[in-house]
Amino acid sequence: MAEFVVLRDSISYNMILGRGTISELSAVICTKLLMMKFITDRGAAGSIRGDLKIVVAWDNTNLDARIDDKPRPEPQGDLEKFRVGDMVDKFIFVNRNLPHELKEPLIKAVRVNSDLFAWTPADMPRVDPDFMLHRLAVRSNTKLVAQQRRKMSPKRANKWARQTANLLKAGFIQKLEYPTWLSNMVLVKKANGKWRMCVNYSNLNKACPKDSFSLPNIDARVDAT
Incomplete structure (x- = not known):
């Protein structure tokens, strides 16, 4: 049944x-x-x-969810802002009309576990390579590709520089000299008007064999863990 x-x-x-x-x-x-x-x-x-x-x-x-004509999830009701950490910029929103017996325990639980929130990229430390490491399976007979530099407007260049500085500070990326592969950074405007920094890995993707393992295998591993 x-x-x-x-x-x-x-x-x-x-x-x-x-x-x-x-x-x-x-x-x-x-x-x-x-x-x-x-x-x-x-x-x-x-x-x-x-x-x-x-x-x-x-x-x-x-x-x-990126289709423009589809409604996107939005917070419902009259929202109230409250601080979570010791700084003014560390805050979240909660529905003002929630019952007191529900809102107070919720706010208390969030504040007690405030160290679990990532307010900046620097709050998300990198994964230890001894725990998890991913290597690209590039075909040995592939010709190395260094893309030509793509020019940006000053506004986009400043946005790219700020995001790159945040990633460097967080340890997500590191500087390399004489790279064997060189891919351009590309800024893509999201549906909410903000910019998303992407990397044009089209040449590198073509040089890597396709992974034939399907995604549901990940769910099975998570459940087993």
Whole structure:
């Protein structure tokens, strides 16, 4: 027996199963082939196949939060600002109309755990390489690519310099001389009008073999941990 939540909505999926139910059904899912295999009541192997065109169309219109015409999540109600740390710029917002018995414990819990918040990039220390390290699998016969310098307007250049200084201070990046690969920084305007600093890794991506492992494997590892 499995419990389901019924939604009155129009989507391409008739049913969404959680990992616990999938495990109880002894089912195996291959996201690349859009197929699920399971054991039937007669002991044989049953199969369910998905429609690639429908899934791609649904993903493009429902899962991409960057689409301009989709409503973005916004805080609800009359918001009240309160300080979390010992500095004026360390604050968050809470709904002013929350009941007192709910708002006070919430504010107290946030202040007690204020050291868990990252207010600046420097508050997020780098990951120790002994704990986790990622290396790029670049094909050995690939020609090294150094992109030509891309010019920026003074306004964008100042924004890029500030973000780079923050990343250097936090230890997320470091200076290198004579790099074998050279990629341009690119500023992309987000939906809210702010700028996001990106790196044009198009040449490097082409030189790396595609990872054939699907994302659900990550969920399984997290659950196992």
